[in-house]
Amino acid sequence: MKEITDLIIEIDYEQIATYNFPKNKKFGLITIINNVKYEFLITLKDNSEKLLIIGSGAIPPTSKHDRSRPLMNRHSWEFDESTICYNDPTLYIDDELVGPWGVGTIDDWYLEKIAMIIEEIAKNIHIKNENLLFYGSSSGGFCSLLLSTLIKDSYSLAEIPQLNLKTNWRKHYLLLIKHCFNGLPEKEILERWSYRLKFIDLMKKEKYIPNAFLLLDYSYEPDVDMQYVPFFQELKEINGDITDKIHIIIQWKNKGHTPQGYKETVKALDRVMEHMDSDNKKSNTKNKNQIQIMQKIRNLFV
Numbered sequence: 001m002k003e004i005t006d007l008i009i010e011i012d013y014e015q016i017a018t019y020n021f022p023k024n025k026k027f028g029l030i031t032i033i034n035n036v037k038y039e040f041l042i043t044l045k046d047n048s049e050k051l052l053i054i055g056s057g058a059i060p061p062t063s064k065h066d067r068s069r070p071l072m073n074r075h076s077w078e079f080d081e082s083t084i085c086y087n088d089p090t091l092y093i094d095d096e097l098v099g100p101w102g103v104g105t106i107d108d109w110y111l112e113k114i115a116m117i118i119e120e121i122a123k124n125i126h127i128k129n130e131n132l133l134f135y136g137s138s139s140g141g142f143c144s145l146l147l148s149t150l151i152k153d154s155y156s157l158a159e160i161p162q163l164n165l166k167t168n169w170r171k172h173y174l175l176l177i178k179h180c181f182n183g184l185p186e187k188e189i190l191e192r193w194s195y196r197l198k199f200i201d202l203m204k205k206e207k208y209i210p211n212a213f214l215l216l217d218y219s220y221e222p223d224v225d226m227q228y229v230p231f232f233q234e235l236k237e238i239n240g241d242i243t244d245k246i247h248i249i250i251q252w253k254n255k256g257h258t259p260q261g262y263k264e265t266v267k268a269l270d271r272v273m274e275h276m277d278s279d280n281k282k283s284n285t286k287n288k289n290q291i292q293i294m295q296k297i298r299n300l301f302v
Helices: 013-018 110-124 139-150 170-179 186-196 199-206 221-235 262-300
Strands: 008-010 027-033 036-043 051-054 082-086 132-137 155-159 211-217 246-251
Touching (some): 013 110, 027 110, 051 139, 110 139, 132 262, 139 199, 186 199
Parallel strands (some): 051 082, 211 246
């Protein structure tokens, strides 16, 4: 963390919601839950009404990433909004793991703890869930979808995300079984924890459809055949109206499983934020109308 910022704050989880965090300055936050270290790089801006939370993808095969340091892709990118980059401590479990997906251990789901911490930070700076936007690509896209399912009314933009870790990411999935689930039989793992490994299973568990934008590249056949098509087929089984909740953005890059650059990402994020503003405006109008109706009803009895 020291390689990224000179200002590092280490506090207990219970202190986060009321701590006086610095504004308009990048700083690191470290908190420990169940003896697991959670690390965040944060910039809180006075003039920001939204909070952008950025997750990292897997460690590339050619990367020389130091395993003793947090992995925070895009931490140097600048945004108009307040931002949080988070490290997934699953990577600290074993050096064989290159795609952590927030899985954690049998007894401790790390992504759930990340969601808890982010909710406390948002509470601290008075940002409502409907102004939280989770973004990431590949593994970070998977985590973004799950986080927006755990934190109700929030939004996610998931670029080329995995949707089911069991399919074309089989090699890494088996490493998760080995190191995160202590090599338990696959059948038992899927019966008890499939919601950590498959986006649609978490939706079923939570009985909730998140506000999710999926940015997909249809030029890469392994993702299309083994991730996207099966997901859309299973989506039909979900109870509830997905029309206004799950949004698909199709592009044709012919670059394989590769995320966009900075400028394209900002454009995609702006598009989602415009939708967030529109949703919030509709919600506020609906609430205002409901209040006016209730007041009229009360007046009848005055």
